[in-house]
Amino acid sequence: MTETFFAPCPRGLEPLLAEELRACGATRVEPTHGGVASEGDWAYAYRVNLESRLATRLLWKVGFTRYRSEEEIYRLASSVAWARHFDTINTIRINVTSIKSPLKSLNFVTLRIKDGICDHFRAIKGGRPDVDTHSPDMRIHAFLDEQTCTLYLDTSGEPLYKRGFKRAKVEAPLKENLAAGILKLSGWQPGQTLLDPMCGSGTFLIEAAQMALDIAPGLGRHFAFEKFRHFDSELWQGLRKAAQQRQRHDESLPIFGADIDPRQLANAEANLEAAGLTGKVELLVCDVLDLEAPDDAGVLVSNPPYGVRLSSGEELYDWYPQLGDALKRGFAGWNCYFLTADLEMAKRMGLKATKRTPLMNGDLDCRVFEFKVVAGQNRS
Structure with a gap:
């Protein structure tokens, strides 16, 4: 029916x-x-x-x-x-x-x-x-x-972005379904090199790893429909079993995360472990301005500090041009995507955005800026 x-x-x-x-x-x-x-x-x-x-x-x-x-x-x-x-x-x-x-x-x-x-x-x-x-x-x-x-x-109960494993608490969490959506907007495909240079608690990394290993996001939790009177347990167990059988078990993935704060990296590592992804993602304590690209080409995706996440506006505005310089210097050949509520971010970085996608992050009106970094070009 x-x-x-x-x-x-x-x-x-x-x-x-x-x-x-x-x-x-x-x-x-x-x-x-x-x-x-x-x-x-x-x-x-x-x-x-x-x-x-x-x-x-x-x-x-x-x-x-x-x-x-x-x-x-x-x-x-x-x-x-x-x-x-x-x-x-x-x-x-x-x-x-x-x-x-x-x-x-x-x-x-x-x-x-x-x-x-x-x-x-x-x-x-x-x-x-x-x-x-x-x-x-x-x-x-x-x-x-x-x-x-x-x-x-x-039919769901808890929101579906709650994937079912415990997460380390962070100051400004990015919901999992928004992170997954940004990965899809970027065009990233499993097998491509992916980097989040300001990874925080690792939401982008976990979503990408689960996509790469074809792990169904709802495998680790329960749903409200399981308490419906007409719940078909046999049908549900069959769907779960099929999802479990198709999972991949690669030893490691070309997915990388970095953050300047060791505490954030510890959060990311704890969350990867809780998701059953220990050893699948490489983590590094490093300032994004000093970071070397892990490959000749790939996709960079990040939710950088902005507005409500950084106390000083002047500090942020001084940092943006440095970020633009770091991308031009070290990430030629990369497609870079940044989620931000600062609609002037691209202008302040001194780079020309090739795409601006409106998204809502909770109540925040945001943009995903796309920068296709080419050596010696795209300077505004």
């Missing part, structure tokens, strides 16, 4: 996510702002959760109505066959987002959706699920526009 789904993702990655969903077997794909709608069966839904590197989560559409008041949304919530999907022993959380909704209080909308769900369970089961805002079994998402309300049941 074909179901309708919506997969949110970081803004700017929608076309890439659409390609990924098609590869997972979607029968209809419609990119929109902030995500991609699709259709497919439950094998498709399981596969997206297991395989998607770019989606934030996969939401299953379970209800839709036009509305003018909170009571119409309540009636929608009470009419969905929740008891077919999960039980009263499962805890719930309701998330409501809206664009141009005429209703005054989203908190009241949230309350009425909760009331509708609980009243449905009381009528069917004689009891109701408890609310857990921290670690719920079931997440119900409601999206309101000016005239319509759509209800979704979250």
